[in-house]
Amino acid sequence: MPRPSSRDRILDALQEILTEAGLPGVTLEAVADNAGISKGGLLYHFPSKEAMLDAFVQRMCDTAEAEFAEAERAPDIVEHYVRASVPGSSDAALMWSLVASLRTNDVASKEARQLVADIFARWEKILLSRIDDPVTAEIVRLAGDGLYLRVLAGLSIPDDEMLAALTERLSHQASSPAPEPPSGP
Numbered sequence: 001m002p003r004p005s006s007r008d009r010i011l012d013a014l015q016e017i018l019t020e021a022g023l024p025g026v027t028l029e030a031v032a033d034n035a036g037i038s039k040g041g042l043l044y045h046f047p048s049k050e051a052m053l054d055a056f057v058q059r060m061c062d063t064a065e066a067e068f069a070e071a072e073r074a075p076d077i078v079e080h081y082v083r084a085s086v087p088g089s090s091d092a093a094l095m096w097s098l099v100a101s102l103r104t105n106d107v108a109s110k111e112a113r114q115l116v117a118d119i120f121a122r123w124e125k126i127l128l129s130r131i132d133d134p135v136t137a138e139i140v141r142l143a144g145d146g147l148y149l150r151v152l153a154g155l156s157i158p159d160d161e162m163l164a165a166l167t168e169r170l171s172h173q174a175s176s177p178a179p180e181p182p183s184g185p
Contacts, residue, residue: 007045009035011056018056018098028052050109057098057112064119068126077130078140078171081123082163085144087151096152120145133178140170 004012013034017025028049032042046052067084074080087095098116124141131137143166150157158166 006035006037006041007055009037010042010045010052011059014052014056022096026053054109054112057115060098061115061119064122068122071123071126072130076171077127078174079167081127081140081144082147082167082170085147085151086157086163087148099152131174133174133176136170136174136176136178140174143170 010031013031014026017030017034026049028039028042031052032039035042042052046055071077071080071084123144124137127137127141128134131140147157157163
């Protein structure tokens with residue numbers, strides 16, 4: 001297997017630091033050291049911390065494209081979305097740090113924040129295209145967003161049995177015909 005490029009090693013190091021120490025642990029020196037390159041080598045690829053974070057967000061967006069393609073093919077979009085909304089503990093730590101860095105205007109660029117907003121908008125579009133009733137699609141999206149936020153914040157989430165029951169109920173509702181709108185007076 002070929003050795004990752006210096007650029008990839010830098011972004012991998014950034015991810016590790018964000019996961020373990022959060023944004024306060026991210027310095028150009030710490031990332032360069034973790035990546036096994038000189039600070040000058042890091043600056044060759046990324047002239048600033050902001051540029052490095054922007055590239056990291058872009059890499060995450062590129063990875064999300066594979067998840068979107070899988071979601072488009074999933075037999076049960078609700079089950080897929082709920083499962084995707086419960087990241088693992090290391091993913092949660094990373095995402096919490098990323099969210100914190102994106103909320104810090106002096107570190108994250110407007111473009112990076114927009115890329116993350118685009119990911120959420122893309123999920124919304126997929127749900128709306130796969131679920132006939134827009135109200136049900138919105139309920140599914142909000143349930144997934146709530147699960148995601150709870151994981152990121154380190155709060156409890158439903159156990160596996162409750163999560164399966166929630167998913168089953170939402171899937172049933174999503175596969176049911178949309179209710180007729182109320183008729184006028």
